[in-house]
Amino acid sequence: MTSSPSSPIVPHGVLYTMIRVANLDRSIEFYRDALGMSELRRETFPDARFTLVFMGYAAHPNGATVELTWNWDSDSYTHGSGYGHVALAVSDIYGACARLAEMGVEILREAGPMKAAPQETGEREEIAFIADPDGYRIELIGHSE
Template sequence: MTTPIPATVLPKRILYTMIRVSNLEDSIAFYQEMLGISELGRETFPEAKFTAVFMGYGDRTTHPVIELTYNWGDNSYEHGTRYGNLSLAVNDVYALEAHLKERGVEILRPAGVLPIASTETGTKHTLAFIADPDGYRVELMQSI
């Protein structure tokens, strides 16, 4: 049997998920204008040639955020096959999907109710998937 890790040593919360972007300003505009996510901070590292922009719905000291990282002059990244998606809670997935579609956002999976429910909670979800400017999948989820 292993000895439990003391609570004082364990991580306290999720800070952020970092994704690499090919055009920082396009990505910031997408997350702000299409999804209402605010820029919460920016850090530039000239010696390492990258800029990190933190985006979120709340204070980044208490809420998890997205870090958009732009490596200056390097756009050679490819999406891995193990990464799934960013998931956002929404009030009305159908209305948001229509709003985004009108603005030219790529809809990867139209809004609809999952035909299955969670075995633990019995909850069904209505969801849609969209693509951000770099093709990352963003899930829009409404619990019903």
């Protein structure tokens, strides 16, 4: 039995990506100040000893967010080999990277065109990679609004 994409039993949107963070204040500061996100929602669970902070773009309050999960009793995590990255659109990728570097953000790959182009379009995107305070990779993609 197959369901149509409009069926109520088929997922229809991305809500958030969850990452565990070692220092909640430091992570909020990074996602707010370096990446321009706002704290959209916070949920604290004292009995379970964790806090969730949902960071996103105020202009798109119903868009996908990043859930920062802070487990009160853990101060470090390993990422494993399965995690990839979060991708964010930016109008001026070169200016964004210069600004982030001035803020001390670790630039993992300088802004520039991808080495390969997709067969379908033949167009190479301009990308960069940075790291958040916990070492999670974030891809910046040149994208005009």
